[in-house]
Structure formats: C-alpha cells, structure tokens
Amino acid sequence: MKHIFEKGVNSDRTLLLLHGTGGTESDLIPLGKMIDSEANILSCRGNVSENGMPRFFKRLAEGVFDEEDLILRTKELNDFIREASDTYQFNREEVVAIGYSNGANIAGSLLFHFKNSLKCAILHHPMVPRRGVQLPNMVDLPVFIGAGKNDPICKPEETEDLAELLKKAGATVSIHWESYGHQLTKSEAQAAADWYKREI
Template sequence: MSDEAYFSKGIDSKAPVLLLLHGTGGTETDLLPLAKEISPDSSVLSVRGNVLENGMPRFFRRLAEGVFDEEDLLLRTEELHAFLDEAAGQYEFDRGNVVAVGYSNGANIAGSLLFHCEGSLRGAVLHHPMVPRRGVQLPDLSAVPCFIGAGRNDPICTVAETEELIELLESAGAPVTAHWTAQGHQLTYPEVQAAAAWFKQVF
C-alpha cells in the first residue's frame, strides 16, 4: 500500500474505525471532513492510493474509464487487506471493527474488499461506486451493512450499474441502504449527511 497514510486515534475506542479511501486524483486528506461528519469520535485511518495515472493517485489500474485492470484490482485489494492487518497492530485498533468510507475509485476498492476479502470490513459507506468485478461468488455479507450514495445523472456510475451492485450485495445477504439524488458523479453535502444519519442508526 502507499507509504502515505494518516491515522488519528478517536476518543471512542468502541466506535468503528473509519477507513477513508479517496477518489482518483485525491489524497489521504480529502475525506477527513467526511469522517468528522459521519463519526467524529472514531479513529480514522486514511490511505493514499499507490497507483499513479498521469500523476493522479488511485487504488488500482484501469484500462479505460470504467474498465478495470482485473489482475491489478485483485493485487491491490489483497495489498490493502494486508495493510489493514498491519495497521491494526501498529496503531492498536480492533481489526474487526473497520468501516470503509470511499468515494468513486475509493468506493470501488472498498467494494472489492467486500467482494474478495471476507471479514475485512464491518460495513461500508460507498459514495458513487461501480461493480468492482463480475462473475464471482461473494462471501456472506449478512453482517456487513452498506450505504450506497448514487446520482441518477452520474455518467460514470450509471443507474443500471448501481442497481446491479445493490443486487449483488443484497444477494450476498448485505443489508443495503441506497440514497439516490438527482446529481451526477460529484459528492454533495446532503449525501454525506445521509451517510452520517445511516451510520448513527446502524452502528
């Protein structure tokens, strides 16, 4: 994983640790305001993607817009999973109590953790995610609540793809809450507020 990671210990050691995963071109500081909104007392682990696309950090390679390099996606997913194991030891947090908060490319790697690494996440807030991979058996996600923020006019994460993702997660047993807006791909404050309300209710 990237050498660039940020950890801040929260005042509530029982609250889920928030794993922040930025969008393409972002950094580990981008989503810090979301953590404050979603769970201000939580510990926060925020990482910078270690793949560069024209100088822009991402969490895995893509072949084109919306076309993922599957081999790299799997490799980076395993890498992030291992990084979380390591970070839990280093920063002394409960490895079983990590909730991802990701936007766009960050939501996609969080989705990939859900698909491929059983038990890696206790829950996930996915802002504008896509289907990370097709044709694979998902683990049992019945204890892994997921929030999906989506825009009906998002040209990258289409309504059809978002609905496909919801169906895949629900088929694996995940309790999914979808929050739809009329927006495009951008992350808006009302969507973050909806995620925060969901989080407070679920955790």
C-alpha cells in the same frame, strides 16, 4: 501505503477513508469526522499513479478496470489494514470503510474478495468491482450506497446491479439517490451520516 492515522476518543471503531481518483489521504477526513467524530481514522493514499493522479488500482479506460491489478491492490490494502491494526493497536474487526468513486470501488472489492474485511461500508458513487465471481457471505453487513441519477461514470444500472449482488450475498443495502452526477454532495454526505447514526 502513504496514510494518516488519527486516534479517536474512547472508540473501538476505525474509519478507513479511501479517496477518489486524483485525491489524497486528506480529502475525506472532514467527511469521516462528520460521520463519526469519535472513531479512529485511517486514511490511505492509493498506490497507483495515473498521470500523477493517485488511484487505488489501475484501469484500462474510464470505467474499465485492470482486473489483475484490482485483485493485487485489494490484497495489498487488506494486508495494510491488518499491519496498521498492529502498529496503531486498533480492533481489526471494527473497520468501517468510507470511499468515494475509485475509493468506493476498492472498498467494494474488499467486500467481494475478503470475508469480514469490513464491519460496514459507506460507498459514494461505487461501481461493480468484478462480475461473475462468487461473493463471500455478507450476512449482518450494512452497506450505504450514495448514487446520482445522472452520474455518467457510475450509471444507475450499475448502482442497482451492485446493490443486488451485495444483497444476494446477505448484506443489508440502503441506496440514497441524488438527482446530480458523479459529485459527492453535502446532502449525500448528510444522508450517510444520518444512516450511520441510525444503523450502526
């Protein structure tokens, strides 16, 4: 996968940064540094192109995921993290995902499909990646969800459903609500940084 790796300062932790539709691997680097300025950064570009816009998996329509491709791309990302941990010599057990929108959805999909794939997840405006599947045990997994009360893409019900599914699997979930739409606001980013400092 196309990516940026930046070595951190005396840190065992690696931030896996996953952009939204149409973004690139550069987009979330400032957010990552705001959340943890010392961690390694592994920022990926989605392998799928939708009319030239990078994404992490295909969709059939807005909000309707191509499940087969989602499963394949989730495995591809999980394999890539393992390979990158060998290449760059970081601890695979200490990977924290920070994703926005489509990137949050593939991060959620990592949690849904691979046990212990992430140490912690910060999901900005995520949806439920798949329904009706058995989730791995997520005990001790802290998850931050940033959501918008007026988000037309990731509707509040979708946020609540995702939080419930993660909690049922054992995760500790914190939802931060903004009164805006799908955008990632400064105050939401600050709330994620404050949560990370408190919880991790």
